[in-house]
Amino acid sequence: MKEMPGPIDWNQMRALLATVEAGSLSAAAQRLGLTQPTLGRQVAALEEDLGIAVFERVGRRLILTEAGQRLVADLREMGAAADRVAMSAAAQSQSVEGVVRITAADIYAGHVLPPLLAKVRKAAPGITLEVLATGSISDLLRREADIAIRHVRPDQDGLIARRCRDTAAYVYGTPDLLDRLGRPSNGVELARCEMSGAIDGIEPFIAEMRQRGVPLSRANFPLLTQSGMTGWEWVCRGICVGPMVEAVARQTPEVEIAVPAIDPIPVPVWLVTHRELHTSRRIRLVFDMLVEHFS
Amino acid sequence: MKEMPGPIDWNQMRALLATVEAGSLSAAAQRLGLTQPTLGRQVAALEEDLGIAVFERVGRRLILTEAGQRLVADLREMGAAADRVAMSAAAQSQSVEGVVRITAADIYAGHVLPPLLAKVRKAAPGITLEVLATGSISDLLRREADIAIRHVRPDQDGLIARRCRDTAAYVYGTPDLLDRLGRPSNGVELARCEMSGAIDGIEPFIAEMRQRGVPLSRANFPLLTQSGMTGWEWVCRGICVGPMVEAVARQTPEVEIAVPAIDPIPVPVWLVTHRELHTSRRIRLVFDMLVEHFS
DNA sequence: TTTCCTTCATGCATTTACGTATAGTTCTTG
DNA sequence: CAAGAACTATACGTAAATGCATGAAGGAAA
Numbered sequence A, B: 001m002k003e004m005p006g007p008i009d010w011n012q013m014r015a016l017l018a019t020v021e022a023g024s025l026s027a028a029a030q031r032l033g034l035t036q037p038t039l040g041r042q043v044a045a046l047e048e049d050l051g052i053a054v055f056e057r058v059g060r061r062l063i064l065t066e067a068g069q070r071l072v073a074d075l076r077e078m079g080a081a082a083d084r085v086a087m088s089a090a091a092q093s094q095s096v097e098g099v100v101r102i103t104a105a106d107i108y109a110g111h112v113l114p115p116l117l118a119k120v121r122k123a124a125p126g127i128t129l130e131v132l133a134t135g136s137i138s139d140l141l142r143r144e145a146d147i148a149i150r151h152v153r154p155d156q157d158g159l160i161a162r163r164c165r166d167t168a169a170y171v172y173g174t175p176d177l178l179d180r181l182g183r184p185s186n187g188v189e190l191a192r193c194e195m196s197g198a199i200d201g202i203e204p205f206i207a208e209m210r211q212r213g214v215p216l217s218r219a220n221f222p223l224l225t226q227s228g229m230t231g232w233e234w235v236c237r238g239i240c241v242g243p244m245v246e247a248v249a250r251q252t253p254e255v256e257i258a259v260p261a262i263d264p265i266p267v268p269v270w271l272v273t274h275r276e277l278h279t280s281r282r283i284r285l286v287f288d289m290l291v292e293h294f295s
Numbered sequence C: 001t002t003t004c005c006t007t008c009a010t011g012c013a014t015t016t017a018c019g020t021a022t023a024g025t026t027c028t029t030g
Numbered sequence D: 001c002a003a004g005a006a007c008t009a010t011a012c013g014t015a016a017a018t019g020c021a022t023g024a025a026g027g028a029a030a
Helices: A010-022 A025-032 A036-050 A066-092 A106-123 A175-180 A202-211 A228-236 A281-294 B010-022 B025-032 B036-050 B066-092 B106-123 B175-180 B202-211 B228-236 B281-294
Strands: A055-058 A061-064 A098-104 A127-133 A147-150 A159-173 A196-198 A223-225 A242-245 A265-274 B055-058 B061-064 B098-104 B127-133 B147-150 B159-173 B196-198 B223-225 B242-245 B265-274
Touching (some): A010 B010, A066 B036, A098 A281, A106 A228, A159 A281, A196 A228, A202 A265, A223 A228, A265 A281, B010 B025, B061 B066, B098 B106, B098 B281, B159 B175, B159 B281, B196 B202, B196 B228, B223 B228, B228 B242
Parallel strands (some): A098 A147, B098 B147
Antiparallel strands (some): A055 A061, B159 B242, B159 B265
């Protein structure tokens, strides 16, 4: 009505961007650590200030208007710049107190990291560790995590990756299941078993196994999951056989290597962080401890 | 200490950027329509969240630390993106209610615009007009104004400029002063008079007058000001002679043209706005009314 | 069709953040 | 050297924003 054109509330812009990217007010609220009514009000206030309707309320769903879509284009750049600021700030923080986020496959988060995390906490009690156990690879450039543990070579620019000692992986199964399968003794026999597998990781695994004389195909994987934990649970319960890194399987007494004659599969381990963040004291500290542990 | 790494408060970033650009908390507060304690707290909270010291409190002055300088680099990009969002939003606002900011030389703001503003307000009562009477040219690209009235050809990209009918300017003086000066009747005699002038506009004016046979030099301008209003006041009070557009001088009965024999100086008039903002309904409305008036 | 889950809107109590007023400090000006 | 101006830091009362709880409405699945 008679709005003095004071600068727009940047938090309201953040609310709009988060809502668009998350797809709903509720999801955006969770992501920002706020509540859904708050976000709803912020977006509404922004629409009021701007004088345009960003969302069209159709049923329970918010769909962007044309005007909203044009806004979001520039808004994403603003968000990217905000991320860069946060990144730059984190990089220059020389405090050993604060949060360090680590992302890793859920198997690693659950079975490999715990003793390591305890060591870090003991060495630097001021550091709060946050572990993102995620199947999909999170985006380091968007600062969803500070350090990532990956098993493929990172290809993004701006990242520094440190390759650690390879881990050996084998195909495991419970003794009970292996007995029922007739104790396969070579690759060809193993290729007749059903296996658990990760949804987006079986192709390279099949190729790797074929080099070792195990003629697998997609037909060997009737059970797929994006959760490494789930797949491993299937193996531990004798539902099927499946591959696992040796460091994890060693902690699981109820399984054994299905065919010891087959050579282990080398699994590379990369520790990845931003080039920026490598100058942060506490992130550097955690990174170095991870490197030491994996080397 | 134990800060859950929720996204950074964007308003705190805005506070920091404004403080850096304004040079002090107080100035930034005025610019953002907030108060100094509020801004101080926001900046302090941001420093706490980021874990780094952005400012070094030395005496009454805040000077950026090295870390702060690196932050600000990205922060400016964020601010620029925010401006683009605001611009895009304003451009798409099809409401005839809202604020339209016009920037013009103070002389225009005081003597030429008033009747025009009344006309606009009558035609569109929902529009709030805000006039920035500024000596220096404000930055349209940073959305300090929606429409600018200028007398030089705009060279920035992204702007659309509409040239209007030129205005004639003469050198004026009070009859009393002209009598004391011996009633100069040609350019050479006029060049012996003292004149008022704008700090950053006398060079082209001198060149223009020389073409008309008035051999002026910088020595003719012992009184300089960046305020057109002030300079004209000097002329009206008989302190010196000085140039003025005819449309303004006509409203001032106490002055007369110093040397009628000299040809008038054509003063171009450009109306300038963003290419973006030209699609805004209310800005387009005001712009068109200005064009109509000046043509 | 019916049921259940998800999502957005609203009312109310509370906490947070803001503005006003004031004191303290430093740099400048006469 | 002294007085004033400008800026930042602190205290306190108040207003605004937030969170919780609830309701309503739409869509998916049985």
